[in-house]
Amino acid sequence: MNICVFLSAADLDDRYTGPAREFAELLGKGGHTLVWGGSDVGLMKVVADRVQAAGGRLVGVSVDFLAAGARTDADEMVIARDLAERKALLLEKADAVVVMVGGTGTLDEATEILELKKHGRTDKPVVLLNTAGFYDGLKEQFRRMEAEGFLPRPLIDLVFFAEEPAGALAYLEESAGTR
Numbered sequence: 001m002n003i004c005v006f007l008s009a010a011d012l013d014d015r016y017t018g019p020a021r022e023f024a025e026l027l028g029k030g031g032h033t034l035v036w037g038g039s040d041v042g043l044m045k046v047v048a049d050r051v052q053a054a055g056g057r058l059v060g061v062s063v064d065f066l067a068a069g070a071r072t073d074a075d076e077m078v079i080a081r082d083l084a085e086r087k088a089l090l091l092e093k094a095d096a097v098v099v100m101v102g103g104t105g106t107l108d109e110a111t112e113i114l115e116l117k118k119h120g121r122t123d124k125p126v127v128l129l130n131t132a133g134f135y136d137g138l139k140e141q142f143r144r145m146e147a148e149g150f151l152p153r154p155l156i157d158l159v160f161f162a163e164e165p166a167g168a169l170a171y172l173e174e175s176a177g178t179r
Contacts, residue, residue, distance in 0.1 A: 001172065003032050003172060007101065009042040010103070019164065024051045025051075025054045038060025125172055127160045
């Protein structure tokens with residue numbers, strides 16, 4: 001599978017990098033391809049390094065104004081004109097999406113794929129990896145949206161919340177019928 005991972009390019013502590021490394025190793029050992037923002041810094045680098053070390057492929061999609069920090073040894077690297085094109089290319093190249101910890105850019109990417117799913121524009125599985133409870137508040141907000149009628153589809157049809165890396169990959173493999 002080509003698994004798109006939305007995540008931060010910030011340098012983070014081990015409570016976030018440890019589970020990210022674990023997921024990346026599972027991804028690489030499983031023969032999957034990482035599709036990611038192409039950055040060679042922070043958590044993006046941590047994940048790409050581990051996927052590559054575990055035998056997985058790397059497909060990066062950077063953006064023009066960040067291209068100087070793009071990973072040079074990716075199996076494939078595309079440079080998008082802007083953030084909108086980058087998101088479109090990431091989703092186009094992916095069979096599934098995992099949202100890891102991140103800031104506003106990660107949240108923007110996550111809500112875009114969920115909006116596409118809500119409207120039936122994609123059926124790609126989406127996992128929100130809730131490392132160290134990072135997305136507890138967002139999970140609660142989504143539950144409230146569902147309970148109060150803001151989501152036309154059940155929340156479970158839009159996103160799966162995984163509390164640990166193995167559960168995230170297992171869900172994706174089951175969704176794809178490879179497990």
